[in-house]
Every structure is written in structure tokens, then in C-alpha cells.
Amino acid sequence: MLPSNTGRKRISILGAMNPISLQFTSIITEDNCDQFMMQEMLKQIRIEYSDHKQIIMILDNASYNHAYSVRDLAEELNIQLKFLPPYCPNLNLIERLWKFMKKKALSSIYFPTFLDFISAISNFCVQIENYDSELKRLFGKNLKLLKRFSITAYHNLDT
DSSP states (O other): OOOOOOSOOEEEEEEEEOTTTOOEEEEEESSOOOHHHHHHHHHHHHHHTTTOOOEEEEEOOOGGGGOHHHHHHHHHTTEEEEEOOTTOGGGOTHHHHHHHHIIIIITTOOOSSHHHHHHHHHHHHHTGGGGHHHHHHHHOSOOOSOSSEEEEEEEEEEO
16 A cells, blocks of 8 residues: 545745756745735846846746736836747746656655655755756757746646
8 A cells, every 4th residue: 555645735836947047946835826926036036136137037827927016016127027828838948847846856755744745845946956967958958049038937736
């Protein structure tokens, strides 16, 4: 018999990846993603890229990404928001990262507690530079389109 968890808890990850430098920014929470979490993400990204050069973020079409408060803050922080066409998850590069994370941090592993599950996700996010060579192959060599390029997506993970 294989051990399994009872109940259903969820964490949400809002992540942004620069596929050229492989710099990763994330917010992990047990709450659902909304416009306020997205605003926090924009602030965090601007802190990490503090040179005040324009940042171009490519986003999916989640409703919170289109909120006026998010757009206003992005403009204030000199972050240009670009949206992917609807129903094109294959164009959203962060989805590659989520799949890779599941493979490296979650696949075939039993987590006795929800805290262990969160810890595995957090450790992956904090130690992502350990996977640089694999991530370079994952994102490919032909991403020289933009100087500042971030992809943001919200991802739910269930235990």
C-alpha cells in the first residue's frame, strides 16, 4: 500500500522568469492570486531590476493581469505589460518551468505534511540556480528577442 494524503490543500505560485539571465522571482501563498498579489509581484520585480530600465513582461490573460490597478502600477514602475493570445499555453514559457519544477521537486515523492510539500516548492524556487544548465536547454538559445523579458503566470499546486 502506498501512503497518501487526506484532504486537499493548495498553494499558489506567482512566478516570473527571465529566460535570458534565468533570474526567477516568485511569490508562494496559500491564497488565490488576485490583483493585489500581482501588484506585489511587480514591486518585487522592480526591486530586483532596480536600474529603472523598461521591463517587458509577457503575461497570460488571467483577469487579475488586466486589472486597472495592475496596469497603473506597471506604468508607474516602467514595466510594459504584453499579453499572450488567448488559449496559447504553448507560448507561455513559464509553463515549461512549472513542468520542470514538478519533475524535479514533486514527482514520485510522498510529503507526509502540507508543510513538507510547501518546503519542497520553496526550496526549488530558492535554489533554482542549481538547475541553470537544464534551464538553458529548457528555454532554448533563440530567446534574444528582448533585453528585459519576463513571463509571469499563476500556478496552483495541490497535495
